[in-house]
Amino acid sequence: xxxxxxxxxxxxxxxxxxxxxxxxxxxxxxxxxxxxxxxxxxxxxxxxxxxxxxxxxxxxxxxxxxxxxxxxxxxxxxxxxxxxxxxxxxxxxxxxxxxxxxxxxxxxxxxxxxxxxxxxxxxxxxxxxx
Numbered sequence: 001x002x003x004x005x006x007x008x009x010x011x012x013x014x015x016x017x018x019x020x021x022x023x024x025x026x027x028x029x030x031x032x033x034x035x036x037x038x039x040x041x042x043x044x045x046x047x048x049x050x051x052x053x054x055x056x057x058x059x060x061x062x063x064x065x066x067x068x069x070x071x072x073x074x075x076x077x078x079x080x081x082x083x084x085x086x087x088x089x090x091x092x093x094x095x096x097x098x099x100x101x102x103x104x105x106x107x108x109x110x111x112x113x114x115x116x117x118x119x120x121x122x123x124x125x126x127x128x129x130x
Contacts, residue, residue, distance in 0.1 A: 065092050
């Protein structure tokens with residue numbers, strides 16, 4: 001017990017000195033806030049919007065088009081979507097229908113150093129026409 005008291009006696013001033021030392025902000029690095037764009041209601045709501053509202057052409061229905069549509073697009077600083085590029089498509093007008101539905105949505109913009117900025121996104125849309 002006596003050793004603990006001696007240790008406490010000698011360490012208390014050091015602890016108090018460390019606690020009273022002022023916070024010097026100039027020693028700290030700037031905090032960079034970076035964030036990728038996202039759909040605020042969540043990915044499931046975004047996909048529901050597309051899949052419940054898409055209208056397939058008769059050709060797509062007859063062909064029973066199945067596969068994946070891969071789109072690259074820009075989420076602008078004002079939350080709008082632009083510069084759509086079809087990376088992988090199925091044809092039959094499916095890509096155009098998905099793009100039109102996506103343009104109706106507003107995304108939370110990407111952030112670089114805490115400021116909204118334009119950022120590209122690559123998204124996959126599975127398609128199964130029955």
